[in-house]
Amino acid sequence: MTVFPALPGAPVADRRPETATFHGVTLHDDYGWLRAENWQEAMREPDKLPEDIKEYLNAENAYYEKAMAGTEALQETLVAEMRGRIKEDDSSVPLKHGPFSYATRYTEGAEHPLYVRTPRDGGAEDVLLDVNAEAAPHDYFVLGAAAMSPDHKMLAWKADTNGSEFYAMRFRDLASGEDTDTVIADVGAVAWADPQTLFYVRVDENHRPNKVFRHALGSDPADDVLVYEEKDQRYYVGVSRMRSGAYVAIGTGMNDENEVWVIPTDAPQSDPQVIEPRSTGIEYDVDHQEDHFLILTNADDALDFKIVTAPVATPSRAHWVDLVPHQAGRMIVGLSVYKHWTIWMEREDALPRICYAPAGDIAAKQVIDFAEEAYSLGSDPSPEYETNAFRFTYSSPTTPAQTWDYDLATGERVLRKTKEIPSGHDPADYVTRRIMATSHDGAEVPVTVLYRRDTPLDGTAPCLLYGYGSYGASMPASFSTNRLSLVDRGFIYVIAHVRGGEEKGRAWYEDAKFGRKVNTFHDFVAVAEALIAEDFTGKGRIVIQGGSAGGLLVGAVLNMRPDLLAGAIADVPFVDVLNTILDETLPLTPGEWSQWGNPIESREAFDDIRGYSPYDNVTAQDYPAMLVTAGVSDPRVTYWEPAKWVAKLRVTKTDDNVLMLKTNMTSGHFGKSGRFAMLEDAARSYAFALKAVGAV
Helix, strand or coil: CCCCECCCCCCCCCCCCEEEEECCEEEEECCHHHCCCCHHHHHHCHHHCCHHHHHHHHHHHHHHHHHCCCCHHHHHHHHHHHHHCCCCCCECCCEEECCEEEEEECCCCCCCCEEEEEECCCCCCEEEEEHHHHHCCCCCCEEEEEEECCCCCEEEEEEECCCCCCCEEEEEECCCCEEEEEEECCEEEEEEEECCEEEEEEECCCCCEEEEEEEECCCCHHHCEEEEECCCCCCEEEEEECCCCCEEEEEEEECCEEEEEEEECCCCCCCCEECCCCCCCCCEEEEEECCEEEEEECCCCCCCCEEEEEECCCCCHHHCEEEECCCCCCEEEEEEECCCEEEEEEEECCEEEEEEEECCCHHHCEEECCCCCCCEEEECCCCCCCCCEEEEEEECCCCCCEEEEEECCCCCEEEEEECCCCCCCCHHHEEEEEEEEECCCCCEEEEEEEEECCCCCCCCCCEEEECCCCCCCCCCCCCCCCCHHHHCCCCEEEEECCECECCCCHHHHHCCCHHHCHHHHHHHHHHHHHHHHCCCCCCCCEEEEEECHHHHHHHHHHHHCHHHEEEEEEECCCCCHHHHHCCCCCCCHHHHHHHHCCCCCCHHHHHHHHHHCHHHHCCCCCCCEEEEEEECCCCCCCCHHHHHHHHHHHHHCCCCECEEEEEECCCCCCCCCCCCHHHHHHHHHHHHHHHHCCCC
16 A cells, blocks of 8 residues: 555656767766756856746645645644754853853744853853844855954854855954955855964855965955965865964865865965875874874875874974874774874774873873763864863763863863753653664674664564765764654664764775775665564665765665665755766866766776666666655755656656655755754654654
């Protein structure tokens, strides 16, 4: 029986056949016309989308509304539940920096925060930036950088007002509370050198951050000095200020290779100096500690990374000396440097821990670890260089986020805040499990499982199975208030830590690149089968979800094993992989070749990608109920990928299950902005999941 049937009258896109030939293979595409010729213009101004494309996307949106009719009350209930778990007048734990303590604070009913500060030792609060006031004229508003000048007198802040991720930067004089007349468009990263000098990255017309400029306060941005330009289109550029305040770093690189240049902040007009010239497959991050740099790197076959030191005067690789040696299977994922302390985060068997040692004395290493089966750690180090204070956050699927202050000198741990759930939450009502699933080649895949203690584990419970599995991004076993709305309705919520992430070290990521990408999909299928075998859920009771590259995972698994599933949620999915990676004019494509291979130059890469690309492998078979989302302003996964995929699925698949495409016509990759508005996207997904398993 079809649980969530399709309605009559679903839109059918025109077929306008196009062909292209690569390596002697002719590709046929009936829906390539959905890629607007003026897509760059439409990304900035969605109203500029051609009328025929706009009409099709609007027709799909209208169909979505009809198909989801009857869930409106449920969605409203879900939003109310999720909002009830948000402390509306919330604030962060103040962080001391120089003469002030800085924090963010929400007022009741506000979508966006206030950026505030008080004198370090107490006193009246000063509102530096009211994001609600800035967002008020816009349907979409996301604050990017909010960078404080070293003298604490000027705030450089940037915002995106349409979801395209083209940010405009302004400068706020904190004495007057007013912005200056200076506005700089299309800004990426930002870093102050001194109170009068700021470095920033500009994004080009292809949305690639490739130029670093130096700006002097009060000057015309047209006179800003080009400090660095990246010529390799695969590389993206960023800037940052090191915690010591002695250097600004220019980082340039792609996913698996990079290069760092430094400029002393006491001589910001100096030419940047390279730490170590780029080399194939070598990654490194740099921080400063007194007379040396500390460098996190994979050099010298350190697959899971190591930490080395290098003299400031001679920082090249020839002078690198191991400080924390490489250890296979123990991934060093982050480094924080204070004047007297070296702090790093490790991950092993999908569990993180924080390590620290006095500067130069690694033998005195200490470890901060935890006892739960699955949990998440985050570090929030002090912006101050000369301090013993270190801050971190902890949560698990059952434990709301906690903010801890840790004294590195004494080992004293102080709980500063536990995320408050106004509607109530008892961790004892829930169970977190860590199980392993055996993949097709014997690999053991970690799986995080969350359920209510009273949920029957007899194979009848529905399951939402989430995965990502790309770029080395590890999925944390963290707390989410939103998930409780599904779990409280009897769902098992599962995160599959599949290959492509780094949960089990760098090899876990490397084993899902190029022709090995299919391991990601096999791992996910293995997790679904393990959940069924262990009676957490049953065949046809699973709804899978993933976004962006996680949407590729969803699309590939839909083609491979649709029989396991009740439904699928593909959020802004990267599903037209072959056509996208063949198109070097798209914003991300050149940098992606290090992940998937370059199908323009390599027949092997072409065949590999063609073998799993969801759009190219849609077949005449039964698919489960599907909800697909897109955003017209999305620069990461362009709107036409999900649109083309849905168009092809609709005329190819053989089932009677619903297939819906919901396109946000005024925003991009991350959906709605605002802490409450975002709940509507979650409620939509959960209402779909509940309906797909027949729970509503």
